[in-house]
Amino acid sequence: xxxxxxxxxxxxxxxxxxxxxxxxxxxxxxxxxxxxxxxxxxxxxxxxxxxxxxxxxxxxxxxxxxxxxxxxxxxxxxxxxxxxxxxxxxxxxxxxxxxxxxxxxx
Numbered sequence: 001x002x003x004x005x006x007x008x009x010x011x012x013x014x015x016x017x018x019x020x021x022x023x024x025x026x027x028x029x030x031x032x033x034x035x036x037x038x039x040x041x042x043x044x045x046x047x048x049x050x051x052x053x054x055x056x057x058x059x060x061x062x063x064x065x066x067x068x069x070x071x072x073x074x075x076x077x078x079x080x081x082x083x084x085x086x087x088x089x090x091x092x093x094x095x096x097x098x099x100x101x102x103x104x105x106x
Contacts, residue, residue, distance in 0.1 A: 028068040028069060028070065029066075029069055029070070030069070030070045030072060031064075031065050031069045031070070031071055031072070032072040032073075032074070033061075033063050033071075033072070033073050033074070034074045034076065035054050035055060035060065035061075035073065035074065035075045035076065035085070036054065036055055036056075036076045036078055037052060037053075037054050037075060037076065037077050037078060037079055037083055037085075038052070038053060038056075038078035038079065039051075039052065039053075039078075039079060040052070040053040040056065040058075042058060052079065052083070054085075060085075
């Protein structure tokens with residue numbers, strides 16, 4: 001290979017790496033969900049009952065993310081007691097998950 005061909009090849013490699021870097025950064029985004037846990041009344045059987053809903057829904061809304069996204073999930077507990085959420089289908093390949101815990105909201 002002559003000198004100019006070698007430089008062209010190196011510049012092409014750098015351009016491809018830069019393109020991949022830019023593409024991976026563009027694909028990542030912050031996805032925020034605000035979840036409000038509160039008492040509600042439901043009637044599934046003809047008789048009204050107390051239930052706990054998230055954003056007024058039972059079951060709670062499905063949260064959707066793309067790999068590489070930063071997930072921000074804010075849980076606002078509007079109940080008179082402490083509560084927790086149970087997650088299904090959550091596969092986290094990184095230890096960078098951070099949980100922020102706050103006191104009960106009124």
